[in-house]
Structure formats: C-alpha cells, structure tokens
Amino acid sequence: MPPSSLSTHGHLIRISQVFQEQTAGIFSRLGISKTSALGQEYHWAKDFTAESIADQTASIFMRWHIPVHHAWPCNPQKMEGFIERAAQAMLKKFGGLDVQTILVGQLSSGSASGYYKHLASNLRGRVLQLFPEVAARGLDAESQDPGKSTLFCLVGREGLYCGVQSPRAANGFYPGGTKFIAQGDENTISRAGAKIAEALHYLRLHRSAPPEGSHWLELGASPGGMTSELLNRDYRVTAVDRAPLDARLRHERQLLFVQCDVAEFQPPAAARYDALLCDLNGEAADSMQQVIRLAPSLKSGGLVVFTLKMPGIATVHGALTLVDEVCSAASQAGLRVVAQTHLSYNRHEFTVFLEKV
Ligand SMILES: C[S@@+](CC[C@H](N)C(=O)[O-])C[C@H]1O[C@@H](n2cnc3c(N)ncnc32)[C@H](O)[C@@H]1O
Known part of the structure; x- marks a missing residue:
C-alpha cells in the first residue's frame, strides 16, 4: 500500500497496442472517462483510482498500472537540466519514504533513438545518489519482494510520471511490466x-x-x-x-x-x-x-x-x-x-x- 501521505493524481495505465481498437470500451468497463494518451501504450486516467474500478474482470486488459503521485508533463529533451530538476523534485516528494527500490523506465518501449533509455538509466543513477539508503540495498527489478512498495518512474517525450506501488499491485516487476526476452536467434524454435x-x-x-x-x-x-x-x-x-x-x-x-x-x-x-x-x-x-x-x-x-x-x-x-x-x-x-x-x-x-x- 502506498503511504497515505502521498496525494494521488489519477492512474498511469498501460494497455497493449493489441487492444488499441477496444481502448474506449475497456475504459468504459473500468469506469474511466478522462484520459490522456502518453507514449504508445500508456494512458493517464485522471479520474481513476484502483478502488474505483467499475468491473474487476476488465482489469485483465491492464498490463501494468500505478497511481500517479508525481507528474511533470514536459519535453525532457527541451528542458535544460532535466535530470537534476527531476531528481530534486523526487527527493522533495518521496524522500524519507520506505521504498524497497527505485526503478525508472521509458514510456515508449522500443523507442528507436535510445535517447529515453539512456535518460531513464541516467535519471535512476542520479536519484539513487539522493536516496543512499535505497541505493545501499542494491535491489534491481528481479530481486524485489513482490509485496513491498517500489517507487516506479516512467519518462518519455510526454514528461515524467512516478508512483509508489508494489510490483504485485502494479502487475509487473519492471516499470511498464515488460521483462525483455531475447528471441529470434538460431536457437529460437518459435515465438x-x-x-x-x-x-x-x-x-x-x-x-x-x-x-x-x-x-x-x-x-x-x-x-x-x-x-x-x-x-x-x-x-x-x-x-x-x-x-x-x-x-x-x-x-x-x-x-x-x-x-x-x-x-x-x-x-x-x-x-x-x-x-x-x-x-x-x-x-x-x-x-x-x-x-x-x-x-x-x-x-x-x-x-x-x-x-x-x-x-x-x-x-x-x-x-x-x-x-x-x-x-x-x-x-x-x-x-x-x-x-x-x-x-x-x-x-x-x-x-x-x-x-x-
Ligand atoms: C499456438 S500452437 C502451439 C505453439 C507451441 N506451444 C510452441 O511453443 O511452439 C498450437 C498448437 O496446438 C495444436 N493443436 C490444436 N488442437 C489440437 C488438438 N486437438 N490435438 C493436438 N494438438 C492440437 C496445433 O497442432 C498447434 O501445434
């Protein structure tokens, strides 16, 4: 459970592109009416909390989701000193909270340029310097306790979105939920x-x-x-x-x-x-x-x-x-x-x- 001291600004929800044509129907079943699209598969549902899900079965469509406790809609590429400003804002908002680790991913997975992959990695590096107790635990995505709180962050062309959630409640260990699995080499028998x-x-x-x-x-x-x-x-x-x-x-x-x-x-x-x-x-x-x-x-x-x-x-x-x-x-x-x-x-x-x- 995220600490009650954090105020929530809706939810960040990932729905696979496979269901792109059904997204409006999925939101209607979930009881969501106000959303902004972020990246390829993410949606910022501003009027939604995990408790307000209208139809629990429909949550099967949510690949991954976190409450939004901190949002900075901006274009990081055009924002001077983005990493430092983002890291300091996170320290102000989340400093002192008991989280097992801090993980940063990108809003558009598979982004061609690699810019946001590097930005996510550099931002995590700087944030961990500001959270030495979290850094000292040395936990990565794979070594998390699924039931303990993690500070998950996603960054992309649409800005920075962060929330405290356990991997189990988020529905995945990695930011966005995806564990990259290599395939397509000569040993791969089928997809x-x-x-x-x-x-x-x-x-x-x-x-x-x-x-x-x-x-x-x-x-x-x-x-x-x-x-x-x-x-x-x-x-x-x-x-x-x-x-x-x-x-x-x-x-x-x-x-x-x-x-x-x-x-x-x-x-x-x-x-x-x-x-x-x-x-x-x-x-x-x-x-x-x-x-x-x-x-x-x-x-x-x-x-x-x-x-x-x-x-x-x-x-x-x-x-x-x-x-x-x-x-x-x-x-x-x-x-x-x-x-x-x-x-x-x-x-x-x-x-x-x-x-x-
Ligand atoms: C999606 S493919 C399986 C892919 C496989 N799991 C892999 O890892 O490569 C579905 C398989 O189900 C088999 N199948 C479907 N109905 C079957 C049945 N009644 N009896 C036996 N095999 C069946 C098909 O022959 C097909 O190979």
Whole structure:
C-alpha cells in the first residue's frame, strides 16, 4: 500500500497496442472517462483510482498500472537540466519514504533513438545518489519482494510520471511490466517460447515456480518453443500435439513426445504431473475442457498455465464473457484462478494461471 501521505493524481495505465481498437470500451468497463494518451501504450486516467474500478474482470486488459503521485508533463529533451530538476523534485516528494527500490523506465518501449533509455538509466543513477539508503540495498527489478512498495518512474517525450506501488499491485516487476526476452536467434524454435518465459517470470508476483526436475504436461506443443524453454529450466516434459516437434528437440532425454489429438491422449494411470501448460489453438472453452479432463493427473497444488485464445472475438464484452466462462468452468472443476493477465509477449490472447485445489 502506498503511504497515505502521498496525494494521488489519477492512474498511469498501460494497455497493449493489441487492444488499441477496444481502448474506449475497456475504459468504459473500468469506469474511466478522462484520459490522456502518453507514449504508445500508456494512458493517464485522471479520474481513476484502483478502488474505483467499475468491473474487476476488465482489469485483465491492464498490463501494468500505478497511481500517479508525481507528474511533470514536459519535453525532457527541451528542458535544460532535466535530470537534476527531476531528481530534486523526487527527493522533495518521496524522500524519507520506505521504498524497497527505485526503478525508472521509458514510456515508449522500443523507442528507436535510445535517447529515453539512456535518460531513464541516467535519471535512476542520479536519484539513487539522493536516496543512499535505497541505493545501499542494491535491489534491481528481479530481486524485489513482490509485496513491498517500489517507487516506479516512467519518462518519455510526454514528461515524467512516478508512483509508489508494489510490483504485485502494479502487475509487473519492471516499470511498464515488460521483462525483455531475447528471441529470434538460431536457437529460437518459435515465438511462443517468450510467452512461457515471461509467464514463469510473472508468476513470481503470486507464487514460486515449480522447482527444477518438476514434470510438466504440455498440450499444444508443436513446434516446441515452449518445450525448449521448459527443458532449458531443467524440467521434465511430456508434450502432446498432433503436429511434430522441431527436429532440434529429437534427442532431448527429459522429453517424451506423444503425437496425437489431445482428446485421445491418456496419461499413464500412475502419472502425477507437477504442472500443466496448455497452448492449444482453437476454442478456449474446448481447450479448458481438455485441461479439466486431465486435471486428475495433476498433483494437488499443481500449477496450470493456460493461454486463453480469442479467435474471432473483437469486442471487450465478448472477451470478458469468454474469460468468465472459461475460468468459471475451471473453478467448478477444482482449479483456482491465481492470476489472469495480458502479458507483453501475448498477442490476442490472455494468460491464466490456475492451481489445483
Ligand atoms: C499456438 S500452437 C502451439 C505453439 C507451441 N506451444 C510452441 O511453443 O511452439 C498450437 C498448437 O496446438 C495444436 N493443436 C490444436 N488442437 C489440437 C488438438 N486437438 N490435438 C493436438 N494438438 C492440437 C496445433 O497442432 C498447434 O501445434
């Protein structure tokens, strides 16, 4: 919880460009009417607080969000002494507050010039000089406690926006939520690998990931980008798909591949998986029925990571109805929803995390 001494000037909300056409509908469901666009994906919702969300389910569209405790709308490139002035203003506003760390990111991720990336890094360096107790802890994004307060700052062509929020409440460890995951080199089997890498990172906001050696059942594995990520983390994998896996996975000793329709897959009677990953394409409700059918082979407390695809669904109402339907079916079958979100490497889909009760 941010300290009550801070006054809030609305919320900074990130919504993926994937949902650009639905943004107005999303804001309406969230109960937001006054917004200014900042950068490519950020919105300053001036009449919004986390408590005022009209429809909690609609928060699934918010990739990341913080209360705005300090805003300096300006063009940093044209502002003489921007870093020093920004850092001193932050000291005045946030000095003496108990925050675990201070993280600065850029409003337009992937900005071509790199100017704001450097500005963010230099601003953080200067701010940490002014907050020596925070600097002494030496915490970076990865080493944060998800439940403790962090001072998050975003800087870009539209100015500087800061707020105190825990990574869990913000919905991500990094400013803006995105952990950069390298992909596209000769070892990348498919783009989907980044999704499970990000999902396992994100999961730490809510619970620990399965330990090394855990056995995953993977539905919809071909060509094997996710399989390869799981194997790289020293997991064992039973992968199912009607299409073949990439030849590079052929000699993996910790992998058992079963090529068949998932509806025909029967786990061995004694099998007890630690976790289940489902990235089947097709109707999300049908995919969840397969997860539910196989859930008796999952250990109690076992994790399910489910990519909820939305083929042909173009409206906010349609997406939320589907999420509700799929998650209700899971809950009724004894799979508790731990978290549901849109991850940075998701396209027109959500990632839902469940746990067997
Ligand atoms: C999005 S792709 C999976 C990508 C994969 N997770 C990766 O990391 O490369 C979806 C997969 O689901 C598989 N699939 C869809 N319905 C299936 C079914 N009924 N039985 C088996 N495989 C199915 C498709 O063959 C396809 O390979």
